[in-house]
Amino acid sequence: MLTVTEFESIKAIKGTFKLGGVRMNVYLYLVDELLIDSGPKRLQKEILNYLSQETYNQIFFTHHHEDHTGNASVLNTNVPTYIHPIGIQLCEQKPHLPFYRRVFWGSRKPFTPAPIERQLQTKHHTFELIHTPGHAPDHLALLEKEKGWLFTGDLYVMSHPKSIFAFESIPDVIKSLEKVLTYDFDTVFCSHAGILPNGRRRLEEKLHYLRSVQDQVLKKYNDGKPASLIQKELFPSKHILNYFSLFENSSKHIVTSIINKGGSR
DSSP: OEEEEEETTEEEEEEEEEETTEEEEEEEEEETTEEEOOOOGGGHHHHHHHHTTSOOSEEEOSOOOHHHHTTGGGSOTTSOEEEOHHHHHHHHSOOOOOHHHHHHTOOOOOOOOEEOOSEEEOSSOEEEEEEOTTSOTTOEEEEETTTTEEEEETSOSOSSOSOEETTOOHHHHHHHHHHHTTSOOOEEEETTTEEETTHHHHHHHHHHHHHHHHHHHHHHHHTTOOHHHHHHHHOOOOOHHHHHTTTSEEHHHHHHHHHHHHOOO
16 A cells, blocks of 8 residues: 655655564655655555656665665666665675565565765755665665755664664664764655654664663673673563564674674673
């Protein structure tokens, strides 16, 4: 199911679905004929039907994951597509996804976007691109300085995550949050949480939380506690997504990603 809302000159295209007790929202954004992300293949019919009524002359991908690039190969092939250089080879390959991600999002066909790193220009806007790894190595945020808009892809998602994916890095997310917070912006456009008018405060809240978690993990680890015990002490509960993903999504990865980059035992 798709719903569309407008904020200033931006259209937020929200796709929603539920599977196995897990409910997920995913957002595409359309601004000044720039399409930001293409959504998952699972919502292909609805997304293509909607976009057939809209005009876009550029497509930008915040990163290569299948819920952002799932429809890239079937969108208008005459339109230039862009991603961080690290993401090009990843997009050109057929993704090898865990079963639950194939079921949840759907896979995607290979495609070849063009590299972009610093700036993206539309008719009325200039977007500065900010490399923000942590969720993915090719992750980029888009900043429109004059409007105070920041499109954050999957950098935010939520303020207080209790689990992350095995491929994510909490120390890198912290650095990326610190980086974007050196810029001036007000409104955040998240790929899963939607439009956040108080977005700067939400990112600051997440940064404060992750720094606190990192400090607690490192203290416990340097006191001699193993990662498994630290996980149990800090994150005693489990979420349905942990089971659904066969623990590719787990609080364990919060602990181990911090220890791997900051442990000094």
